[in-house]
Amino acid sequence: MSEPDNTGFVATYRRLLGYLWPLRGTVGFALLGMALDAACGSAFLYFIKEIIDAIFTDHDPFWTFWMPFIVIILFVTRGIGGYLSDYGMARVARSVVHRMRNEVFGRYLQLPSSYFGSETSGQMVSRLTFTVEQVSGACTDSLKTVVLHSLNVVGYTVVMFYQSARLTGALFVLAPLIALIVRTVGRRYRRIGPRIQQSMGEVTGTIHEVVNGQREVKIFGGQEAERQRFAAVTEENRRLNLKVSSTNAMATAAVQIIAACSIAVVIFVATRPGIINHTSAGEFMSVITSMMVMLTSLKNLTTVQSNMNRGIVAAQDLFRLIDTPGECDEGTRSLQHSRGEIDFRGVSFRYAGQHADALDGVDLHCAPGTVTALVGRSGSGKSSLVGLVPRFYEPTAGEIRLDGEPLGDYRLVDLRAQIAWVGQNVVLFNDTIARNIAYGALGGASREAIEAAARAANAMEFIERLPQGLDSPVGEDGAQLSGGQRQRIAIARAILKNAPILILDEATSALDTESERLIQDALNRLMKQRTVLVIAHRLSTIEHADQIAVLEGGRVVERGTHAELIACHGKYAALHRLQFHEPAAATVQGTAS
Ligand SMILES: Nc1ncnc2c1ncn2[C@@H]1O[C@H](COP(=O)(O)OP(=O)(O)OP(=O)(O)O)[C@@H](O)[C@H]1O
Ligand SMILES: [Mg+2]
Structure with missing residues (x-):
């Protein structure tokens, strides 16, 4: 971590205070409460003089009668003030957390796909749980401490000066020393804070991986390695937190020593002659007690820094994320129903941070209503190519046109509304089957439509056997379903969407031959009126495609119909021969992928 940036801190704090603006009424009440609290505390210290001088020394009947009432009034008022400030600040804290959490989450929904590769999911989860809470501490608890104890210090100082200016003069010796401590503590925390956040993200990330990969951990005996990895990240977290505590403890001790010296x-x-005669016991006690309680306030003001900085560092991280530009969506052209003409022109693409192109000058024309199959070895760039169509990524060179217009000219929602997608990794949400099929914008679909889609995807046969049918929950990421069942739900979802462009990336790879054939019929019907990009390792499923493009190392090396490619005895013919002569091996490979 580089030297902390103070201007950034001030700007962040300002921006954070901006979050309090809509809550200014509540903040006002809370501040009023703190003012009451501090005023009553200071007033009590003032009355110490009267208790000692007027009541115990002079036996003044007025003070003797009224003092108990004054004390009660002071502490009742202080209690009300305390309630106003505590409850007010808690309310503010929860509102700020709520708003920030939703803003960050909203940003996650809009971040480009490339961002998700640049940060671990642990970091992203930890930001919404841990980091956001840190901010709430800074803008509320810490703010309360700062305001209340600053008011206390001011109040006590006024009382002390009022009682005896000479005695209080001694106090100012310690001001610069305390300021120095406060500064040092602050700088130190700003160095540690970001690392604590980082380490929290690593802790969350490690847990995530172990939970998701519990089977792999068991089978491959990863327990020891995981234990060590977890111990290492939690150890780092422990070490950093202890650093903060030691800084705080040191600062507290230093402040106490300095204050004791001034007492x-x-x-x-x-006790100097000439002064002792002018100072009453009450004045002296009032000043000394004020100093003692001021000690607590000073201590709080020093240690609050770590919380404050913790929150600012957290807020910086959140603001950085909130300010990350979302997906580029500058297109203005609206699109109701695409013809489905897709044209790749010299498209090259490289993933951020990679050294090699995933795609290298791909030219491919998909006429409306035709089926284009992409085949090629694993890693040849098939998924990358189809991923460019919904603009998950932008090509690094060349362009893609839809209906003759560059993709970027369309509004992103309109573009994506034209595409149904069954990805290589099926993703299901923790909800019922019906709601997984009618996901998102399809939410308004009728029950009949959902059922028809499920039937077309050959999914109804297993859905009907489930206790709650279409309303059965699927578990987290469809954990309660088999691989082939999940795939059929995903296909039903694509069928229901009924979009002019259909992208199938290994959509039937997890199905047995019979189920695949049944779905294949449904898919063949589905493919009729639309433009389809289909990726398949099992060549038998794509023989009837209008064109087949063979990819190798990100390039299209062959293109034509099945018959043409077989006739020219090239790569496709070789692949086909391999699967034809070894049908069993090809099927096993296909099922496993
Ligand atoms: N998110 C990513 N970040 C960086 N590199 C990636 C990413 N996804 C894929 N790649 C790389 O891009 C290349 C092409 O991958 P792609 O997923 O397009 O292959 P594929 O043809 O679909 O392979 P498969 O048949 O195994 O699915 C590979 O070399 C891969 O390492
Ligand atoms: Mg792929």
């Missing part, structure tokens, strides 16, 4: 100075000054 000693007060006693020394008060």
Whole structure:
């Protein structure tokens, strides 16, 4: 971590205070509460003089009668003030957390696909749980401490000066020293804070991986390695937190020593001849007690820094994310129903941070209503190519046109509304089957439509056997379903969408031959009126495609119909021969992928 940036801190704090603006009424009440709290505390210290001088020394009947009432009034008022400030600040804290959490989550929904590769999911989860809470501490608890104790210090100082300016003069010796401590503590925390956040993200990330990969951990005996990895990240977290605690403890001790020295100075000054005669016991006690309680306030003001900085560092991280530009969506052209003409022109693409192109000058024309199959070895760039169509990524060179217009000219929602997608990794949401099929914008679909889609995807046969049918929950990421069942739900979802462009990336790879054939019929019907990009390792499923493009190393090396490619005895013919002569091996490979 580089030297902390103070201007950034001030700007962040300002921006954070901006979050309090809509809550200014509540903040106002809370501030009023703190003012009451501090005023009553200071007033009590003032009355110490009267208790000692007027009541115990002079036996003044007025003070003797009224003092108990004054004390009660002071502490009742202080209690009300305390309630206003505590409850007010808690309310503010929860509102700020709520708003920030939703803003960050909203940003996650809009971040480009490339962002998700640049940060671990642990970091992203930890930001919404841990980091956001840190901010709430800074803008509320810490703010309360700062305001209340600053008011206290001011109030006590006024009382002390009022009682005896000479004695109080001694106090100012310690001001610069305390300021120095406060500064040092602050700088130190700003160095540690970001690392604590980072380490929290690593802790969350490690847990995530172990939970998701519990089977792999068991089978491959990863327990020891995981234990060590977890111990290492939690150890780092422990170490950093201890650093903060040691800084706080050191600062507290230093402040106490300095304050004790100044109390000693007060006693020394008060007992000098010439002063001692002018100072009453009540004045002296009032000043000394004020100093003592001021000590607590000063201590709080020093240690609050770590919380404050913790929150600012957290807020910086959140603001950085909130300010990350979302997906580029500058297109203005609206699109109701695409003809489905897709044209790749010299498209090259490289993933951020990679050294090799995933795609290298791909030219491919998909006429409306035709089926284009992409085949090629694993890693040849098939998924990358189809991923460019919904603009998950932008090509690094060349362009893609839809209906003759560059993709970027369309509004992103309109573009994506034209595409149904069954990805290589099926993703299901923790909800019922019906709601997984009618996901998102399809939410308004009728029950009949959902059922028809499920039937077309050959999914109804297993859905009907489930206790709650279409309303059965699927578990997290469809954990309660088999691989082939999940795939059929995903296909039903694509069927229901009924979009002019259909992208199938290994959509039937997890199905047995019979189920695949049944779905294949449904898919063949589905493919009729639309433009389809289909990726398949099992070549038998794509023989009837209008064109087949063979990819190798990100390039299209062959293109034509099945018959043409077989006739030219090239790569496709070789692949086909391999699967034809070894049908069993090909099927096993296909099922496993
Ligand atoms: N998110 C990513 N970040 C960086 N590189 C990636 C990413 N996804 C894929 N790649 C790389 O891009 C290349 C092409 O991958 P792609 O997923 O397009 O292959 P594929 O043809 O679909 O392979 P498969 O048949 O195994 O699915 C590979 O070399 C891969 O390592
Ligand atoms: Mg792929």
